[in-house]
């Protein structure tokens with residue numbers, strides 16, 4: 001059997017490997033001139049490596065751990081020594097008040113009622129999907145500052161959206177899919193625990209290299225997918241690829257930009273119109289040294305206000321330079337995007353000064369990459385359904401359309417939105433193809 005995979009991100013690469021193991025002949029068509037999708041490494045002239053896209057893996061992300069080992073790579077723990085700073089309504093403290101833990105625990109409790117494979121079946125699904133996280137926090141959080149902080153951390157930190165543009169149900173799904181807030185928000189013991197030596201782009205390259213020679217065609221954007229009773233044809237600018245089945249391993253927002261013949265069923269197409277990509281900016285401030293460590297600070301900050309929701313010490317072992325990586329989400333990221341590069345740099349450095357002290361003004365460099373402006377990603381970290389969309393459109397996330405199967409991290413039921421979810425989704429789609437079409 002011949003199968004065409006659209007997209008050589010982690011999901012497409014994992015699907016291709018699983019299909020090959022199952023005896024299929026596979027071609028992976030990738031729009032970019034590189035594999036990996038939402039991962040990329042930038043090397044500074046002194047060798048300091050910056051992960052512009054995904055970078056962390058952690059406990060319970062078993063497929064990623066296995067792939068790292070299988071492809072001869074290793075991890076190192078994220079830097080976490082020293083005191084964190086919580087910027088709370090204009091003042092600095094070391095930990096957030098107990099009201100934060102209480103409010104996040106309420107979310108964890110509610111998420112226990114959501115099956116990540118079918119969130120629309122939760123007893124209170126309709127109520128929770130009508131309500132935005134911001135609306136829920138307004139009533140459930142004990143005070144407005146707690147509401148703001150939790151909104152920024154959960155809607156922003158997890159989905160890169162504003163609390164007012166995401167439903168409570170979507171948030172509960174996401175919390176459940178990643179195993180709860182303790183895992184999702186954690187550095188040591190959580191999703192931000194480890195980084196890959198050489199960066200995740202290197203793993204993607206090795207996954208591609210392990211496929212039979214010639215499997216991956218890069219610089220081959222798929223413009224159209226046609227199907228009939230006999231097979232599918234994927235059209236690129238260079239040629240047509242025939243197969244028995246196709247796995248589309250891109251986010252729904254991008255899958256919807258491909259032309260299908262026959263046209264997609266109404267509900268499936270409507271799903272692609274209701275799952276916008278998040279709005280995160282990941283910015284790396286590069287310093288001669290990690291100066292914050294001398295003050296006993298970890299470089300890990302969170303805040304209730306300002307353009308940056310969180311920062312981490314992202315310095316790399318082997319480099320003497322200090323890297324402070326900052327994240328801006330939703331509306332704050334959109335406001336930063338509207339500024340000129342010079343003004344954005346000034347705004348980011350001013351925010352860093354407030355978080356870690358005056359030395360933050362002396363950055364050698366501020367390295368940014370805007371995934372929202374990248375035509376083959378269009379936003380990050382992932383896509384999320386808009387409020388009110390789960391009941392009618394959620395069931396279409398993984399439902400095949402004839403010979404076309406859907407992968408990509410957005411379709412995962414475990415670790416959706418993460419590299420782990422991407423791999424699991426690719427392997428699930430591959431299993432569906434192998435089960436329905438004779439090898």
Ligand SMILES: Cc1cc2nc3c(=O)[nH]c(=O)nc-3n(C[C@H](O)[C@H](O)[C@H](O)COP(=O)(O)OP(=O)(O)OC[C@H]3O[C@@H](n4cnc5c(N)ncnc54)[C@H](O)[C@@H]3O)c2cc1C
Nearest residue numbers: 007009010011031037038054055056222380408409417419
């Ligand atoms: C800044 C940032 C930070 C992140 N941090 C983390 C993290 O620390 N840990 C974590 O686990 N996850 C993180 N994520 C999320 C993670 O990157 C994604 O979940 C994962 O990479 C998604 O993989 P995918 O294969 O589903 O999609 P993608 O990586 O988007 O792959 C899709 C591929 O399809 C290609 N493509 C698109 N359209 C077409 C077309 N028409 N024809 C052919 N090819 C096409 C794209 O070029 C791309 O290569 C982060 C993401 C970003 C951007």
Ligand SMILES: [Mg+2]
Nearest residue numbers: 009011012249
């Ligand atoms: Mg992919």
